[in-house]
Amino acid sequence: xxxxxxxxxxxxxxxxxxxxxxxxxxxxxxxxxxxxxxxxxxxxxxxxxxxxxxxxxxxxxxxxxxxxxxxxxxxxxxxxxxxxxxxxxxxxxxxxxxxxxxxxxxxxxxxxxxxxxxxxxxxxxxxxxxxxxxxxxxxxxxxxxxxxxxxxxxxxxxxxxxxxxxxxxxxxxxxxxxxxxxxxxxxxxxxxxxxxxxxxxxxxxxxxxxxxxxxxxxxxxxxxxxxxxxxxxxxxxxxxxxxxxxxxxxxxxxxxxxxxxxxxxxxxxxxxxxxxxxxxxxxxxxxxxxxxxxx
Numbered sequence: 001x002x003x004x005x006x007x008x009x010x011x012x013x014x015x016x017x018x019x020x021x022x023x024x025x026x027x028x029x030x031x032x033x034x035x036x037x038x039x040x041x042x043x044x045x046x047x048x049x050x051x052x053x054x055x056x057x058x059x060x061x062x063x064x065x066x067x068x069x070x071x072x073x074x075x076x077x078x079x080x081x082x083x084x085x086x087x088x089x090x091x092x093x094x095x096x097x098x099x100x101x102x103x104x105x106x107x108x109x110x111x112x113x114x115x116x117x118x119x120x121x122x123x124x125x126x127x128x129x130x131x132x133x134x135x136x137x138x139x140x141x142x143x144x145x146x147x148x149x150x151x152x153x154x155x156x157x158x159x160x161x162x163x164x165x166x167x168x169x170x171x172x173x174x175x176x177x178x179x180x181x182x183x184x185x186x187x188x189x190x191x192x193x194x195x196x197x198x199x200x201x202x203x204x205x206x207x208x209x210x211x212x213x214x215x216x217x218x219x220x221x222x223x224x225x226x227x228x229x230x231x232x233x234x235x236x237x238x239x240x241x242x243x244x245x246x247x248x249x250x251x252x253x254x255x256x257x258x259x260x261x262x263x264x265x266x267x268x269x270x271x272x273x274x275x276x277x278x279x280x281x282x283x284x285x286x287x288x289x290x291x292x293x294x295x
Contacts, residue, residue, distance in 0.1 A: 006199045007106055010076045013196045017073065021082050024273055028085045034058055034092045037084075038131070043100065043123035044116060052100035052120060053080050054131055055091035063134035064096040065294060068124065070117055070153075072144030072182075072269060075200035076105045086272045089280075090141070093287050096133050098124055105200025110209060111166065113200070117153055121171040128173075139290045140178035143269045144236070145197070147183025148215075151243075154178060155218045162218035165211070176293040179227040179286040182269050185239045188213035216246055226254040227289045229282060231266035257285065 031037070036056045044050030056064065069087055071078040080087075080099045087099040102116035121138075128135045142150030156163050157170060187193055188210070193201045206213065226247065230240035237258070244256040259282050260266030271282045 003106070003202075006196070010106055010196050010199050013074065014077050017077050018082075024275075025082075025085050028274055030084060030088075032088050032092060035088050037088070041123075041127075044119045046103060046116075049101050049103045050116060050119065051080070052098055052123070053084065053087070054133075055087050055097040055099065056131060057091050057094050057096065060094065060096075060132070062132065063137075064132055065094075065137035065139065065290070066096040066098060066124065066128075066133045066135075067139045067141055067290070068098045068120060069100070070140065070142035070146035070150050071099075071102075072142070072146040073104070074184075074197045075110075075113060075145045076196050078104070078146075083272070085274050086283075089274055089283065090287065093284070095139070095287065095290070096131065105197070108200070109205050110201050110213075114149055114152060114166070117149055118156075118166070118168050118171075121153070121173065122169070125171040125173045135173035137294055138173045138175045139293075140175060141181065141286065142178070142183065143181040143272070145184055147180040148185055148187060150178055150180050151183060151185060151219075152215045154223055155215050155220075158222035158224075159218045159220055162212070175224050177225045177227065177290050179229060179289065180240075180243075181229040181271055182231065182234045182236050183228075183239060183243070184236055185243045186216060188215070216243070219247065219250060219252060221250065221252050223252050225289070225293065226252070227286050228254055228256040229271065229286070230256070230258050231268065231270050232258060232260040232262070233265045233267040234270075235268055255289070257282070 038054040040051050071083045080101050087097040091097045100120045102113045140150045230237045247254045271279045273279045
């Protein structure tokens with residue numbers, strides 16, 4: 001597919017997915033009484049994309065455990081504003097939330113978004129004291145493309161051999177657990193990168209990064225506990241089960257949860273919907289999983 005065709009496809013994705021997200025979130029409040037929000041803090045060099053929000057529960061102890069949200073959108077779509085309602089919902093239940101933008105394709109290509117995610121964690125380590133954030137209790141949530149990047153950043157931080165491919169420094173914090181939701185795993189496999197995402201993973205980039213795109217080869221038992229989530233009508237459902245089997249074979253601790261059934265189906269990243277009772281249950285299940293690792 002030509003660059004012009006890919007660019008046109010990305011434009012359509014951004015229009016259509018934004019319309020769908022706006023319909024889902026119409027009328028939701030951007031401020032809630034239980035949470036204080038700090039908006040548009042710059043964490044990197046790009047003044048447009050390298051911005052994050054911090055959501056702080058008003059009732060908390062001296063230090064607040066913190067969740068870093070890595071949003072989805074096929075590496076070509078998504079903003080922290082789209083995920084603000086989800087982030088506020090998590091913060092209401094006692095966790096601080098870092099909700100960040102990152103650069104998107106086709107404006108950038110792999111691994112630029114991952115570079116930004118790494119910068120978010122370093123920003124957190126450097127600025128935690130400003131917001132009473134507990135860097136000894138950091139958690140990750142990521143969905144779809146964000147689930148893949150959550151998996152990948154964990155592999156980078158826990159495997160020194162893999163980290164050499166990216167030349168990242170370890171941030172001074174402790175990631176205790178992660179929830180990877182409806183993720184796009186095994187992206188190095190044939191056929192996984194097609195259509196819009198190919199704007200972020202063009203052929204020449206895939207060719208040059210054949211080894212480091214095989215993320216699963218670098219997963220080790222040093223990973224923190226993983227909550228894998230999918231749904232019965234998630235188009236990436238098989239990826240979650242494939243990853244669960246892979247983690248089991250490598251003796252990496254994880255749980256896998258599938259939500260929805262034939263009578264009450266749920267689709268891709270349904271958990272973002274703040275009006276969906278099953279989404280609320282899913283999110284509470286993930287927070288309870290995180291609470292198991294609060295020391």
